[in-house]
Amino acid sequence: MPHRLLVPSLLFTAALSLPGLAACSQGAGAPGRTSQAAETTGESPTAGNGADGGDDAKSGTASAKEAEADLKGKVIAIDPGHNGGNAVHPEKINRQVPDGRGGTKACNTTGTSTNSDYPEADFTWAVAKKLEQSLTDAGAEVVLSRKDNTGVGPCVDERGTFADDADVLVSIHANGSESSSVKGFHIIVADPGEDEKTEKASGDLAKSVGSSMGEEFTPNKAYGKDAISRRPDLAGLNNASVPAVIVECGEMRNPSEAKLMExxxxxxxYADALFDGVVDWF
Ligand SMILES: [Zn+2]
Structure with missing residues (x-):
């Protein structure tokens, strides 16, 4: 089971001590998910009026920031967590790969899902593509850890190393606490980081992204007042050589956040908040 994240008050210490406990980066498949859902989002930034009834327009805040943001010359790595094909290929995603700290861990996991079985991989892909567009519009070069939402992997070690030539890495995930009352985003940085300088830069990035996320979404303060968690066990972060964060955008089992994510x-x-956080950090 992914995302077996306990009650908030127990979370921090438990996260470091219980096997299988995860920031949605470990564990077996999402329950009941046997096939990937189709990619349902239109990726054109001008596409509007989705089936959810909302429109796809950028928020006012991000539009303003995007208009003034100049990311020319910046290379930004985006890692949309998991992959749409992971659930049907356990033999591929369960193989062991370097965890970046001298050990090994499973190549990847399926991630979690909302109670209506909307998969985390679909959510992270949709947000990543929107973020990619905004960053590209602002002049940045963007590299993605995966090319579609129908494949398998890549493994968690490559989800750090693919960003070696970038200035920064943002890994997008969503959490799946069993309790539907748990709510809010949190951000994870490697502890320790690649080196002192990178560790500090990752911490600053986490604060910046947390601040922009906090303007629109609820921070989960079970992870601290800034909703920032420092962990030694996440291979994507451990294998990153550049400032890197995992953003757990919210809780997929929480009804109000699930509605947003779907x-x-x-x-x-979500994409706008991540964009603002990255721009502010630069
Ligand atoms: Zn995840």
């Missing part, structure tokens, strides 16, 4: 308008808000 809608194009909600996905746009």
């Amino acid at each position: 809608s194009k308008s909600g996905q746009r808000k």
